[in-house]
Amino acid sequence: MTTQYLLQLVISGLVVGSIYSAVALGFVIIYKATRVVNFAQGELLMVGAYVCYAFLVQMHVPFGVALLLTILFSMVLAMTIERLILRPMIGEPIISIIMVTIGLSLVLRSAVSVVWGTDILVYEPKLFPQAMLMVLGVPVSLEFVWCFVLSIFLLVVFSIFFKYSKAGVAMRATAFNQQVAQSMGISVKKIFALSWIISAVVSGIGGVLIGNINGINNTLYHFGLKVFPATILGGLDSILGAALGGVIIGVLENLFDGACSTYFDLAGVKEVAPYVILVVILMIKPYGLFGTKEIERV
Amino acid sequence: MQYCGDFRTTYEKDVKIFETPFVKICMGFLGVALLALPFLVKGEYLWILMQIVIAVIGAVGLNILTGFTGQISLGQGAFLGVGAYTSAFITAKMGLPFWVGVPAAGCVTALAGMIFGIPSLRLKGLYLAIATLASQFILEWVFLRWEPVTGGSYGIVVPRPSLGGYVFDSDRSYFYIVLVIAAVMVLFATNLMRTRTGRAFMAVRDHYISAEIMGINIFKYRILSFAVSSFYAGVAGALYGHSLRFVSSEQFGISVSIVYLAMIIIGGLGSILGSIYGAVFMILLPKLLTVVTTQLGTSFPGIAEVAIALEQGVFGGIIVLFLIFEPDGLAHRWKMIKAYWKLYPFSY
Numbered sequence: 096m097t098t099q100y101l102l103q104l105v106i107s108g109l110v111v112g113s114i115y116s117a118v119a120l121g122f123v124i125i126y127k128a129t130r131v132v133n134f135a136q137g138e139l140l141m142v143g144a145y146v147c148y149a150f151l152v153q154m155h156v157p158f159g160v161a162l163l164l165t166i167l168f169s170m171v172l173a174m175t176i177e178r179l180i181l182r183p184m185i186g187e188p189i190i191s192i193i194m195v196t197i198g199l200s201l202v203l204r205s206a207v208s209v210v211w212g213t214d215i216l217v218y219e220p221k222l223f224p225q226a227m228l229m230v231l232g233v234p235v236s237l238e239f240v241w242c243f244v245l246s247i248f249l250l251v252v253f254s255i256f257f258k259y260s261k262a263g264v265a266m267r268a269t270a271f272n273q274q275v276a277q278s279m280g281i282s283v284k285k286i287f288a289l290s291w292i293i294s295a296v297v298s299g300i301g302g303v304l305i306g307n308i309n310g311i312n313n314t315l316y317h318f319g320l321k322v323f324p325a326t327i328l329g330g331l332d333s334i335l336g337a338a339l340g341g342v343i344i345g346v347l348e349n350l351f352d353g354a355c356s357t358y359f360d361l362a363g364v365k366e367v368a369p370y371v372i373l374v375v376i377l378m379i380k381p382y383g384l385f386g387t388k389e390i391e392r393v
Numbered sequence: 394m395q396y397c398g399d400f401r402t403t404y405e406k407d408v409k410i411f412e413t414p415f416v417k418i419c420m421g422f423l424g425v426a427l428l429a430l431p432f433l434v435k436g437e438y439l440w441i442l443m444q445i446v447i448a449v450i451g452a453v454g455l456n457i458l459t460g461f462t463g464q465i466s467l468g469q470g471a472f473l474g475v476g477a478y479t480s481a482f483i484t485a486k487m488g489l490p491f492w493v494g495v496p497a498a499g500c501v502t503a504l505a506g507m508i509f510g511i512p513s514l515r516l517k518g519l520y521l522a523i524a525t526l527a528s529q530f531i532l533e534w535v536f537l538r539w540e541p542v543t544g545g546s547y548g549i550v551v552p553r554p555s556l557g558g559y560v561f562d563s564d565r566s567y568f569y570i571v572l573v574i575a576a577v578m579v580l581f582a583t584n585l586m587r588t589r590t591g592r593a594f595m596a597v598r599d600h601y602i603s604a605e606i607m608g609i610n611i612f613k614y615r616i617l618s619f620a621v622s623s624f625y626a627g628v629a630g631a632l633y634g635h636s637l638r639f640v641s642s643e644q645f646g647i648s649v650s651i652v653y654l655a656m657i658i659i660g661g662l663g664s665i666l667g668s669i670y671g672a673v674f675m676i677l678l679p680k681l682l683t684v685v686t687t688q689l690g691t692s693f694p695g696i697a698e699v700a701i702a703l704e705q706g707v708f709g710g711i712i713v714l715f716l717i718f719e720p721d722g723l724a725h726r727w728k729m730i731k732a733y734w735k736l737y738p739f740s741y
Binding site (some may be wrong): 132180183184187188189190191193194195197198199200201202204205206208209212213320323324327331366367370371373374377378381382 | 465511524526651707716
């Protein structure tokens with residue numbers, strides 16, 4: 096394996112990983128505030144990508160406006176989901192909540208297929224200029240660079256939001272103890288709605304980025320499944336963990352794939368590598384790299 | 394039927410599976426009806442019935458793990474696959490009879506379940522759910538890539554069972570085998586939950602720290618419940634493979650795991666009866682939806698494609714509605730209906 100090839104694997108891993116990070120961020124935000132694991136995270140991404148496609152290509156709206164409208168749509172969708180589906184489930188066992196988000200994911204997937212069909216759709220015109228950039232002697236498409244920069248930007252914005260803004264602090268308080276937060280005058284209901292909105296918006300933007308690169312079709316939700324290993328690796332309730340987890344999974348899956356197809360005759364390791372890594376990590380560090388260790392007493 | 398609550402005065406009464414003679418008679422009728430059904434229904438309907446009975450085995454297995462021991466598993470589909478492939482390998486490639494293949498499938502799957510259950514030593518709840526999700530994807534990948542054993546993407550053709558010179562060739566004769574195995578396994582599970590082991594499972598579910606303080610070895614019981622549950626999954630998978638006479642990797646995807654999880658949640662967590670209701674419901678629902686959508690597609694040819702896409706959404710929507718409006722499952726609803734009749738004019 097040449098250094099050139101190795102570098103190429105790492106760089107493409109970083110790019111894909113940064114998108115994993117963005118989606119994992121959405122996942123973590125919901126989990127952190129509401130203790131709900133959203134199995135429909137990939138579907139939120141898919142819906143974002145399709146809605147942006149509808150505005151941009153089908154209705155010929157300029158990109159900036161289309162992106163804003165997509166964000167608006169994601170917000171409304173998230174609020175509806177939170178209000179209609181998740182709120183009645185408060186207090187139900189974790190498994191029911193998992194199942195309800197799985198049911199939701201089926202509904203969203205079907206809705207997308209009904210409206211847009213199952214063919215691959217391509218963003219036209221492309222959002223970013225088509226050019227190649229040399230990074231450490233490896234050619235990288237400018238789209239990838241944009242993707243990477245935007246994902247990092249999202250992560251930084253939300254780290255700051257959680258650390259310093261009033262709403263961010265309220266969300267952390269809610270995550271820590273809902274009852275105490277409520278008695279301090281925080282509206283837990285509003286926080287739940289807010290966290291769903293932020294999560295859907297972040298995933299929607301992730302969807303737009305991916306859609307722009309690869310085109311979109313109805314298997315886009317697979318990104319959501321890749322996000323589980325990333326999130327768990329970093330720790331379910333850590334934003335930094337989501338960021339690093341996504342990038343690590345992205346790079347490692349590429350390296351695994353490269354190594355296995357070079358040295359052994361094994362193709363398609365890419366699909367399972369994140370899960371193997373996940374199981375190994377869970378055995379060693381059950382709460383991930385940065386997750387809060389839950390201490391239980393009788 | 395007792396009219397004012399259960400008053401059990403002897404230990405024998407307390408441990409009875411069928412509480413009253415009335416229930417016994419009802420179960421007798423149910424048994425006779427099940428035995429007679431293959432002669433009453435034909436073709437596709439018989440096949441659906443068989444799939445329900447097979448699903449009951451898998452659902453009971455998953456309920457032992459998730460409903461009774463409190464360990465969420467998203468890997469039941471893959472464990473069904475392990476069973477199906479094991480039995481397929483033993484019967485089709487090694488030439489051993491079905492009667493060896495099915496128990497072996499159970500045992501191999503139990504072993505696989507124990508291996509994938511090891512993370513449960515340190516994980517629970519959500520983290521374990523995602524660890525089992527990982528086992529689903531890893532196993533699926535193995536099914537597709539381990540070609541000498543699994544046949545890769547071509548799959549394996551498996552034979553139907555035979556005994557002496559008689560081959561259980563028709564769906565009707567095979568249905569009886571499935572029915573007997575399912576009945577034995579459901580009874581075994583019901584009884585298992587009344588033993589020391591079963592109660593230990595429930596203690597681990599309710600509060601694992603308290604259980605440990607009471608002297609229950611939680612790791613042992615967690616692994617054991619993975620083993621028992623996977624044994625059921627293995628047998629169900631093997632029976633499923635032999636019913637189709639063909640085993641391939643796409644039959645055991647993540648969607649199968651989701652359907653099984655839906656079965657036990659909709660039926661009722663921690664209830665053997667609930668697993669049965671759930672299996673019936675979740676196998677019939679897609680078939681019903683298909684009937685409706687094909688009808689729609691033929692009457693309005695323009696929307697045939699949309700109708701197919703809608704099917705999945707309606708399926709998901711029904712799961713969501715069920716969870717919101719009937720969170721305790723069908724078994725609980727059935728209990729409420731019974732209580733209503735028992736208490737009739739004084740229902741409050």
